[in-house]
Every structure is written in structure tokens, then in C-alpha cells.
Amino acid sequence: xxxEVEREALARYLEDHHLKHTKQRDVILDVFLKAEGxxxxxxxxxxxxxxxxxxxxxxxxxxxxxxxxAGLATERHFDDGVTRYExxxxxxxxxxxTRCGKIIEFECQMIEATQEKIAARYGFRVLRHRHELYGxxxxxxxx
Amino acid sequence: xxxEVEREALARYLEDHHLKHTKQRDVILDVFLKAEGxxxxxxxxxxxxxxxxxxxxxxxxxxxxxxxxAGLATERHFDDGVTRYExxxxxxxxxxxTRCGKIIEFECQMIEATQEKIAARYGFRVLRHRHELYGxxxxxxxx
DNA sequence: ATAGATGCAAATGTTTTGCAGGAAA
DNA sequence: TTTCCTGCAAAACATTTGCATCTAT
Numbered sequence: 001x002x003x004e005v006e007r008e009a010l011a012r013y014l015e016d017h018h019l020k021h022t023k024q025r026d027v028i029l030d031v032f033l034k035a036e037g038x039x040x041x042x043x044x045x046x047x048x049x050x051x052x053x054x055x056x057x058x059x060x061x062x063x064x065x066x067x068x069x070a071g072l073a074t075e076r077h078f079d080d081g082v083t084r085y086e087x088x089x090x091x092x093x094x095x096x097x098t099r100c101g102k103i104i105e106f107e108c109q110m111i112e113a114t115q116e117k118i119a120a121r122y123g124f125r126v127l128r129h130r131h132e133l134y135g136x137x138x139x140x141x142x143x
Numbered sequence: 144x145x146x147e148v149e150r151e152a153l154a155r156y157l158e159d160h161h162l163k164h165t166k167q168r169d170v171i172l173d174v175f176l177k178a179e180g181x182x183x184x185x186x187x188x189x190x191x192x193x194x195x196x197x198x199x200x201x202x203x204x205x206x207x208x209x210x211x212x213a214g215l216a217t218e219r220h221f222d223d224g225v226t227r228y229e230x231x232x233x234x235x236x237x238x239x240x241t242r243c244g245k246i247i248e249f250e251c252q253m254i255e256a257t258q259e260k261i262a263a264r265y266g267f268r269v270l271r272h273r274h275e276l277y278g279x280x281x282x283x284x285x286x
Numbered sequence: 287a288t289a290g291a292t293g294c295a296a297a298t299g300t301t302t303t304g305c306a307g308g309a310a311a
Numbered sequence: 312t313t314t315c316c317t318g319c320a321a322a323a324c325a326t327t328t329g330c331a332t333c334t335a336t
Contacts, residue, residue, distance in 0.1 A: 020310050020315055041301080056318045061301065077222050079273070081325090082300075095267050106261055111254055115276055118249055123281025124238050130222070131274045133258055138266025163290055163335050184325080199293045204326065224300090225325075 003033045006072055013070040024055050028063040032073065037086035038103045044085075078132065093131035099140035146176045149215055156213040167198050171206040175216065180229035181246045187228075221246075221275065236274035242283035 010029055014021050031047050032039065041060050048055050064085050067073040076084045078096060093111075095104040111131065119126045136142075153172055157164050174190050175182065184203050191198050207228050210216040219227045221239060234255060238247040254274065262269045279285075 018311090018314085022310075022316065024317075042299095054318085057300095058302080058319080059317060062316085077220060077224060079220050081220060081224065081226070083224070095262060095265055097267070098270065104265055104267075106265070108257060108261060111257055114251060114254055114257075118251060119238060119276055119278065122238055122247055122249070123284075124240070124247075124276065124278050125284045125286065126276045126278040127241065128278070129274070129276045131272070133262055133267065133269045133272045135262065135267050135269040135271070141266075141268045143268065161289085161336095165291065165335075167292075197293085200325095201294080201327080202292060205291085 003030060006033055009072060010067070010070060019066075024052075024059050025063055025066070027052055027055065028060055029067060029072070032064070032067065032085060033087065037073075038076070038084050039086075040082050040084050042082075076130075079134065093133075095133050095135070095137070097137035097140055098134050099136055102137050102139075104137070146173060149176055152215060153210070153213060162209075167195075167202050168206055168209070170195055170198065171203055172210060172215070175207070175210065175228060176230065180216075181219070181227050182229075183225050183227050185225075219273075222277065236276075238276050238278070238280070240280035240283055241277050242279055245280050245282075247280070 006029060007026070010025065011021060013019075014025075027048060028044065031044060035044070035047065041057065041064065044060050044064070045055075045057050048060070064073060064075075067085075068075060068088075071088055073085045074088050076086050078084060078094075092105045092107045095106060096102075115126060115129060149172060150169070153168065154164060156162075157168075170191060171187065174187060178187070178190065184200065184207065187203050187207070188198075188200050191203070207216060207218075210228070211218060211231075214231055216228045217231045219229050221227060221237075235248045235250045236254075238249060239245075258269060258272060
């Protein structure tokens with residue numbers, strides 16, 4: 001079984017917080033990681049249902065919230081209003097294709113630095129940011 | 144009554160599309176403009192209810208959708224999952240205070256240009272973007 | 287007169303909560 | 312055996328839709 005690092009991180013978090021290590025939590029973490037992020041609660045449920053029909057939607061919501069607290073996942077709200085979960089890692093932004101739904105991550109040092117400068121101008125202290133470019137990807141554009 | 148330009152823009156749009164000019168639409172446009180954007184459907188409803196108790200939530204949703212189509216408003220989805228409407232104008236980004244909820248708009252030519260460069264790298268054609276910095280504003284930060 | 291708008295109530299879709307039974311510590 | 316989890320059903324939200332009624336054209 002892959003994802004040993006994350007599984008251990010979860011185990012450690014559960015132990016530290018006197019929470020219980022259940023089969024459901026393992027399954028959900030595993031399916032979430034295999035999906036490589038940007039997945040909705042409902043999509044997770046679909047994927048899980050085939051192998052483990054018992055696991056309910058409620059548990060998925062609760063477990064994803066737990067994974068967020070444990071620092072293994074983050075919630076994202078793109079423009080369609082549905083919550084998506086992605087694998088936690090810092091400083092990256094998204095290109096979203098509005099035709100096929102493809103999501104590409106990118107990172108830009110220069111933009112990060114500029115953000116800080118702008119925030120400082122208004123006396124803001126930035127804790128996190130979101131930066132998304134919506135358009136058509138190379139397979140979907142017509143021009 | 145202020146907002147003559149926008150009122151006329153609405154009137155023109157309604158006429159062009161064979162839609163009807165109702166009192167409700169005028170009121171909603173007026174309250175929306177007075178609020179200077181970033182307002183939720185529910186907040187609009189609150190503000191309107193005092194003067195015009197008859198106007199229902201449904202009509203506000205429908206009218207805001209209409210104003211978006213008419214190019215007078217735009218929908219925004221910040222990270223709390225509630226739809227906000229803002230006055231339509233291009234190329235600006237947001238600083239959002241997660242303590243007091245204050246929203247400041249900013250604009251940065253350099254970031255815009257960089258976005259294009261990054262998109263090109265992936266063969267993307269950018270149609271719109273969102274860029275939000277979340278943190279604490281000068282009144283709410285503690286350090 | 288007629289197409290279109292309104293407001294209520296009911297439906298929808300997503301996420302959360304209450305609770306009784308079940309499993310891990 | 313105690314504490315925490317789970318899954319169901321029901322609630323809570325924000326938003327949309329069906330429909331009978333009303334209104335601007």
C-alpha cells in the first residue's frame with residue numbers, strides 16, 4: 001500500500017489528539033491521495049462506494065475536515081461553488097480550463113513577491129492567497 | 144435619484160431584450176449600487192426589506208442575474224461559499240480581511256502581464272482570473 | 287390582450303447535526 | 312467500559328423552479 005508517509009502522519013495526528021484509527025479514515029485518505037487532489041466530496045464518495053459501499057457521505061465530510069486539520073489536505077472553492085479538496089502544499093496557483101475542467105498548478109516567485117508589496121501598501125498582513133486563471137487549455141482553445 | 148448612467152443602461156438593456164421595466168428592478172439596482180458592491184443576496188434583501196417589504200428573495204436572485212447579463216454586476220465567490228455581487232469593472236483583485244470582513248480592491252499591471260506569460264507556457268488562453276489575498280487588515284493585525 | 291414578472295411554496299444540491307448503535311482504545 | 316465513530320435521517324443553508332397571479336407593454 002502506497003502513501004506510507006501520509007498514513008503515518010495521520011496515525012501520529014490521531015494518536016496525539018486521542019482520536020481513533022478506523023478503517024474508514026484509512027480508506028478515505030488513500031482514495032483522496034490516489035486522486036491527486038482537486039476532488040469533490042461527491043467524487044470521493046463515488047470512488048469509495050465501489051470497494052466500500054458502507055462508507056457514507058457524512059463520514060467523508062467529517063474525515064476530510066479532519067485531514068485538513070491534520071495538515072494533509074486543504075479546502076478549495078473554485079468558481080462553481082462546490083468545495084474541492086487538494087493535497088496540502090504551499091505557494092501554488094491554478095489554471096482552470098472552463099471547457100474540460102482540467103486544473104493545472106503553477107508557481108511564480110515573482111507574483112508572490114509582488115503580492116507582499118501590494119499588501120504592505122495597504123497595511124495588510126497576508127496569511128494565504130488564491131490566484132486562479134480561468135480560460136481554455138491548449139486542447140480546448142479554438143483560435 | 145443618483146446612478147443615472149446605470150439606470151439608463153438597465154433601461155436600454157430591458158428595451159433591447161423586450162423585457163419589462165418594473166419598480167422592483169429599479170429598487171434592486173439602486174440598493175445594489177448604493178452598497179458599492181461585494182454584497183450578498185441576503186444582505187441586499189435585508190436592506191431592501193425596510194423600504195419595500197414586498198420584494199422577495201427570489202426576485203433579488205433573478206434581478207441580480209439579470210444585472211450580470213446586462214453587464215452592470217458580476218458574481219464573485221470568496222472562500223466562505225456565499226455568492227457576492229460586485230459592480231462590474233475589469234482587472235482588479237482583492238485583499239480580504241478574515242477578521243473584520245473588509246474587502247479592498249487593488250490592481251497590478253505587473254501581475255497581469257506575468258499571468259499571461261505563465262498561461263502561454265501551458266498553452267492556455269486566459270479569459271478571466273481571480274486573485275485574492277487573505278489576511279488581517281491594518282486595523283485587525285496584532286503584530 | 288399578451289408576454290413577461292412577481293412572490294410564495296416547494297424542490298434542489300451541498301454540507302452539517304442529532305442520535306442510537308457500533309468499534310477502537 | 313469508556314470514549315470516540317459511524318451512518319442514517321433530518322436539519323440547515325443558499326439558490327432555483329413551478330405555478331397562479333399580477334403588471335407593463
